[in-house]
Amino acid sequence: MTCKRASRKLMSFIGGRLTLAEAESVEQHLTNCATCAGAAAELKRTWALLDMVEAPKASPEFETAVFARLQRRRRWLPELPALLWQPRRLAPAFAFAAAVLATGWVGVRSGPDHAGSGGSSAVTQDLSQEFTGAFAGYPAGSVGAAYVMLVSTGASDGGRE
Amino acid sequence: METRTQDLDRDDGRALPSGESDVDADLMARFAAGDDGAFETLLTRRRQWVLNLVYRFVGDREEAEDLAQEAFVRLHRARRRYRPTARFSTFLYRLVTNLCLNETRRRQRRPTVVLEAADEVAADDSPAKTATRRELAAQVQTALRRLPDNQRLAMVLFRFEGLSQREVAEAMECSVGAVEALLHRAGRNLRRDLQEYVEES
Numbered sequence: 001m002t003c004k005r006a007s008r009k010l011m012s013f014i015g016g017r018l019t020l021a022e023a024e025s026v027e028q029h030l031t032n033c034a035t036c037a038g039a040a041a042e043l044k045r046t047w048a049l050l051d052m053v054e055a056p057k058a059s060p061e062f063e064t065a066v067f068a069r070l071q072r073r074r075r076w077l078p079e080l081p082a083l084l085w086q087p088r089r090l091a092p093a094f095a096f097a098a099a100v101l102a103t104g105w106v107g108v109r110s111g112p113d114h115a116g117s118g119g120s121s122a123v124t125q126d127l128s129q130e131f132t133g134a135f136a137g138y139p140a141g142s143v144g145a146a147y148v149m150l151v152s153t154g155a156s157d158g159g160r161e
Numbered sequence: 162m163e164t165r166t167q168d169l170d171r172d173d174g175r176a177l178p179s180g181e182s183d184v185d186a187d188l189m190a191r192f193a194a195g196d197d198g199a200f201e202t203l204l205t206r207r208r209q210w211v212l213n214l215v216y217r218f219v220g221d222r223e224e225a226e227d228l229a230q231e232a233f234v235r236l237h238r239a240r241r242r243y244r245p246t247a248r249f250s251t252f253l254y255r256l257v258t259n260l261c262l263n264e265t266r267r268r269q270r271r272p273t274v275v276l277e278a279a280d281e282v283a284a285d286d287s288p289a290k291t292a293t294r295r296e297l298a299a300q301v302q303t304a305l306r307r308l309p310d311n312q313r314l315a316m317v318l319f320r321f322e323g324l325s326q327r328e329v330a331e332a333m334e335c336s337v338g339a340v341e342a343l344l345h346r347a348g349r350n351l352r353r354d355l356q357e358y359v360e361e362s
Contacts, residue, residue: 011344017325039352045359046352050320052298053305055213056222058229062208063201065226066233073234 001029006036014044186249193240200240204233211257217317218261220306228264232257254324254332258314265310297358304354312347315340 001009006029012018013026030037059065185207191199211232216225235256243252305313311333318329319340326344330337352359 008341008345011319011348012326012341015319015323017319042352042359043348046348046355047320049297049301049355049358050305050351052294052301053217053321054298055216056225058208058212059226062212062226062230063204066204066230069230069234070237073238 001025003029003033003036006030006033007039010036010040010043014040014047183249185253186245189236189240189243189249189252190245193243200237203236207253208233211253214257214317214322215261217305217321218314219265220302228260231264232260235260251328251331254318254322254328255334258318258332261314262310300358301355304351307354308347308350312343312350315343316347316351319344 006026009018009022009026013023018026030040185203188199188203188206192203208229212225212229215228215232216222219225219228236253239256243249305316308316314333315329318324318332319326324332326337326340329344330340333340
């Protein structure tokens with residue numbers, strides 16, 4: 001065994017994680033190499049010093065704090081993966097998102113570029129402007145996402161939780 | 162060869178078992194099937210273990226408690242992802258180590274001052290001995306904290322949790338060779354930083 005190989009094995013050797021054959025091989029090397037033997041002795045003392053690191057006891061409120069966190073997350077951050085397993089609960093959100101997209105598409109089609117094409121009536125234009133005006137400044141995706149959050153938060157609060 | 166006690170009926174913070182017959186795995190499976198009580202039992206059984214692991218990584222009591230609680234929130238949310246075919250110990254080690262690495266990166270907070278590590282001193286220690294012990298504990302903790310995150314995590318899992326290099330590799334999702342290199346470097350850095358105390362001892 002080379003010094004390089006032995007030095008890489010030292011930590012496992014000291015921690016007692018080598019197989020018998022591997023440990024014997026390292027021991028053999030340490031017997032014949034004073035440099036590696038010195039390094040092993042130092043590492044062994046370093047290993048022992050780590051016993052000084054003692055962890056504190058968990059606070060008595062630990063469990064209560066975990067459940068409080070869970071409660072907060074349930075209220076404000078519903079479990080989307082769980083919702084994905086229940087498509088029916090997401091149906092209103094999908095319907096709303098589809099309506100927003102359709103309205104936006106109609107609005108684009110009836111804009112100045114398409115004014116001459118006769119594709120949309122004045123009533124449709126008014127409706128789409130009124131609807132999209134309520135969400136002016138917000139991307140359509142974020143509006144849909146906000147609705148998903150509202151729907152699922154409400155469902156989560158009143159549902160199985 | 163070190164042996165690991167696997168008395169799992171107490172919340173004693175000891176390392177998780179690596180055997181396949183695993184009470185925690187059963188609890189997690191029951192929780193995944195909708196038994197909320199199983200999660201409470203799991204929390205009671207494993208809170209100290211998770212706190213120990215996190216504390217040795219972050220070195221700050223308050224932050225450790227915060228992260229340990231967050232680990233259980235993640236465990237709660239991961240119930241649908243858990244498959245009893247995977248060892249629970251591996252699953253939990255991975256969850257906690259990912260949380261530790263991600264959170265410390267996110268917070269980018271590495272306090273240099275320590276700590277409560279040596280608060281629990283023997284009753285018959287003299288004040289001078291206690292002070293020395295505290296100082297030594299603080300130096301050791303500081304040296305541990307000075308290690309790069311990956312080295313420190315590998316060292317905590319290997320040294321304090323008693324995992325094999327293969328198990329550390331599974332928890333950290335890297336190769337055994339990488340773990341060997343991390344431990345080698347961690348050992349070298351700790352020896353260097355604690356040289357004074359290593360020579361004294």
